Structures are given as structure tokens and as C-alpha cells.
Amino acid sequence: MKQFLLIAFCATSLTAAAPLPSEAAQIKRACLASDRSAATRQRCSCIQRVADQALTRTDQKTVSKWFSDPHQAQELKMSQTARDDALWDRYQAFGQMAKAICS
Template identity: 80%
Template sequence: MKQFLIIALCATSLTTLAPAMTEAAQIKRACLASDRSAATRDRCKCIQRVADQALTNKDQKTVAKWFTDPHQAQELKMSKSARDDALWERYQNFGRMAQAICS
């Protein structure tokens, strides 16, 4: 019985963590998939570490899309909403940090 409870607890923990694990490293994956010559494994890993500090998971999901469609970033930058302005400010801060740390 004790073993069954431990297995059940572990299974419950894994299913709870699964969404977070699938969302992890979005920036790193997008970086590695880009056609930029500077997108090395080490640099993309470093950029992901900075993203984890500077951006929320939701921000990272949005920013990761910009690697394949930079026009989305331009649309957000030109937006007049306060929420978009706040994301753009966080993104710029992230960019400055990544450049300083990962270059």
C-alpha cells in the first residue's frame, strides 16, 4: 500500500510539472532554430538563463515567436496599449542583459 501511494504521488507530481517542462527553454529552442551564425548552443543556453530571470513564461512564449517572425515584435512595439509597452520594456531590458552577459 505504501509503495502504491508513493507511485501515485510521483505520477501526480509529474503530470503537474509536465506543462512547465514543455514550456521551459522556449527562447533557447527558438535561438537554436534560427539561422543566425552566432546562435551557438552555449550562447542560446546563456540567453535562456537571462530570459528566465528577465521574462515571465508568457513573455518568453511571445518573444520566442519573434525569432521566426520579427514582424510580430514590430507590431507590438508600435502598439499603443500599456500592456504591450510594458512587454516591450521588459524585452529591451532582457536584450540588454543578454548582450552584456552572453557576448
């Protein structure tokens, strides 16, 4: 599974559009600003690269807020809307990819 995710990540990295400068690295900035000891520049940069492949810019904006307020993630997870369920599924896939690639 890890190998499949890595291959998928690499394949899609060739076709991704670059984010606008004002929107770039939202996840990386939130990661670095968090008080987690594992939030190194290298790891946060890796997580941002995965986010660029797995999440839309809008998703990244939403998810980046969860670093400082994890309760927002819990609220979305418990939501019953199809839109929130879809975001949660994308977030779960992103988390699995980030763990496989950036650990």
C-alpha cells in the same frame, strides 16, 4: 551598468521558480532554430538563462515567436497599449542583459 545587471541577474537567479518541462527553454529552442550564425548552443543557453530571470513564461512564449517572425516584434513595439508597452520595456531590458552577459 554591466556590473549592476550581472549582480542583479545573479541575485534573482536564486529565487526564480523552475519552468515546467513543457514550457522550458522556449527562447533557447527558438534561438537554435534561427538561421543566425551566432546562434550557438552555448550562447542560446545563456540567453535562455537571462530570459528565465527577465521575462515571465508568457513573455518568453511571445518573444520566442519573434525569432522566426521579427515583424511581430515590430507590431508590438508600435502598439499603443499599456500592456504591449510594458512587454516591450521588459524585452528591451532582457536584450540589454543578454548582450552584457552572453556576448
